[in-house]
Amino acid sequence: MNEFDKYTAQRNVAKEKKKKTLLTGIVICIVLIIVLAVMILYYQSVDAHTFKLYINDVQASSGEGFCVKDENGEYYIRAKDVASYIQWSYQNGEYGSYNEDPNSGYIQNGYEIASFVAGSNTLKKYIQVTATEYNDEVTGELIKPFETNSAEGTLETSTLALPIISQNGQIYFPVKCLSDICNCRIVYENEYRMYIYDQTFLLNLAQVNAANYGFQSVSGIYENMRTLGYGMMVVSNGALYGVVDIYSGQDIIGLKYQDMVFAQNVKEFFVKTTNSNDETSVGIINSRGDSVVKPKNYSNIQILSDNLGLYLVEKDGEYGVLDKEGEVVVHCEYDNIGIPENVLESFDFAVESNKYLLYDDTIIVESNGSYGICDTEGNINKEPIFTGFGYVKDADEDAPKNASDTLLVELEGLECVDGVSRDVKGIIVQLEQNDTTGYGLYDSVSKEWIVPCMFERIYGVTTKGNTEYYAYYSGQTYDLADLLAQNPGEYFKE
16 A cells, blocks of 8 residues: 555544544534433423412412312412411411410401311401501501491301311411402412412502593492402492402493492492482392392391391381392381390390391391291291390399309200100290290290290209209299100190
């Protein structure tokens, strides 16, 4: 091989090496690009499947155990964390219970308290205004508390779509019920992205959007601000009120009412109109804009029972009851409905109790100073003949020392001689005859007057937390449970 051939061979070898090196580099680059792409896709997948919480569009640290699922796949979030994110305070123990039970609690802002118990769908809200005026740190503007339509201490009871739960000693709220519990709006991008918008954020958004839609203002009544969590806002042109969608401005309830208040527990609006004769009437419109009670027949209306969908109405100075369809349950022909004021005062009626409805099924009606009893279907079980309710110890000079003021008598599993076990949910009734007051017992279970008003007193005696009931007549004291058990044919009407 001559020198030229050697040179040519060496050059070809060098070219092959260079080519192989280039190909190797390209392969390595391709592999690195693939690896990088896989890593990017992996981390994107991990990030996409990592739970992230945003409060008013700002990412927040949710911490371990913040969000859990129940056996049905429903999402729950830790109550204490939610309260802190939206500037509500959290306390253990159901409101008014004065204990530290971790399986119940309440949250509070400057206007209301929401009280709950683990395992229950019942939410109790109390109007409790603690907000005070202050100067805005940025503008220096004086900020005053919002007005509330409800009186201080007003109780609203509602039924949540899902129960409150407890896990590892912590209370959890169902995510889909946050609008009901703390007036927030929840938005899911997907199951790993949760956005919570609190009431302050929503109010600022509503004020901006209302102006853009051409409205003069957003209602400043606190109860009406609760609509924001449901995507609605109560707006005004200065004289009339209506409801529109907060995000689109679309009408839900027309701008034509002199006054309007949102009842959150039933998701309805109480509206007021005035006719050409300057006569005021009220009605109810639901959150879809449908009239439940047309604002033309009644001068006043309020919730009698949110759970049962019953309303107390007034017409021409007389009172009646409507159902949630606006149908008459009790005609407007009574002077008053509910427990008389003197009875409320005598028995220090608890704030949780409904003075219009006893045992969730018994309505007291008044006519010409006498009282009758009807049920929630409008059946008049006793015409107005009773002159009062309950036994008051101080009104009885000869009262036993251990007797207590008694209005309600509850006996469970009363074993009667006829072999039938009965429950009694009784109301002590009074009847004046020949200037003498006799006491008897009306039972809301049997819907009968089961003990005639012949006794001089019917009262309770509580010992170590257990209450027993007695009836007294003509020098003889009877155990009320024994009396009923021994005489079921006389005292219980089948």
